[in-house]
Amino acid sequence: MKILSFLTLSCFLLFNCTSPKKKASSGVIEITDGWVRPTKAGKMSAAYFKLKNETATTDTLLRISSDVTSTTQIHESFETDDGLMGMREQKFVALPKGETIAFKQGGLHVMIIQPDLDLVEGDSVTLTLQFSSSKDLEISLPIKASGN
Amino acid sequence: MKQLLILFFPLVVLINCQSGPEVIDDLSDTSFKLLNQDSVTVTFPDDYQGKYIVMGFIYTNCPDICPLITQNLIKIQRELGYPEDVQFLGVTFDPERDTPSVLADYKEVFKLDENFDFLTGTSETISAFMDSVRVRSQVSLSTITSEGKEIYFMNHSDKIMVLDPKSRVIIEYGGSMPQVPNLIIEDFQSLK
């Protein structure tokens, strides 16, 4: 048993040493279809977008900050066991490689809590996204009524 | 007793044949003093008798599910062609924070029409009102902002209902579902 472990470990080390280091930016995390809900200063808004992980590895979205508020959170809307709708905080969001994760109404959303100013249609909001592997991403999203 | 039943039975059948949709609930005997976004007192449902009411339930600190409900109400109003005899209502189950002026801001952000009111009231009245329309809500998570202020969020029923001009609930759906506007518009077409 010990030998087997040793062999496995050696293999593992060998593999790690010889495998070429992946290029950090062979792909990127791409953000599309973003928008932010209008609201008044001091109230509540949400941001939505799609995230596509086109890097070579699974990444994790860890944190989001914004230029319009000092308090943002990642939430998910969900239905409770007794049939009520609610929101729960998500401390991080896994981004499997090659997959698109959608922040959309009724699901994942970025809470923009008590913005410092009115969020008016036509203006934009800057968000900074922090990941476990990829570099920080700064995006500018238009403020608009959801448009349905 | 049997005779009474026999007498009563044809009457029930007769009423059922004449009336259109099934009545889910009759609110005509209830009365609630509420406030709209302009701080005008509204007596529900008496003030709306003679009109249809399309009503959703929201709190304004909810930026995801509740706007879906509000957008559905807006869509129904638009696709019905802004009818005069249909009153649209959004009633808050969070009266502590959703004062008339907060509701006025909310109405302004959504750019709403004349026949669209948001209602609040005292905590006691809202609580009794929500019981009568079978809407439940409870504080769920709370969070501290970076300025040290505590804010809470709520779990809540997700519902849009329609009352007929006699204040009877005749239609009820999940409020945030995307297919709800079409369902209600179809229901209206079969009513009129």
Ligand SMILES: [Cu+2]
């Ligand atoms: Cu949320």
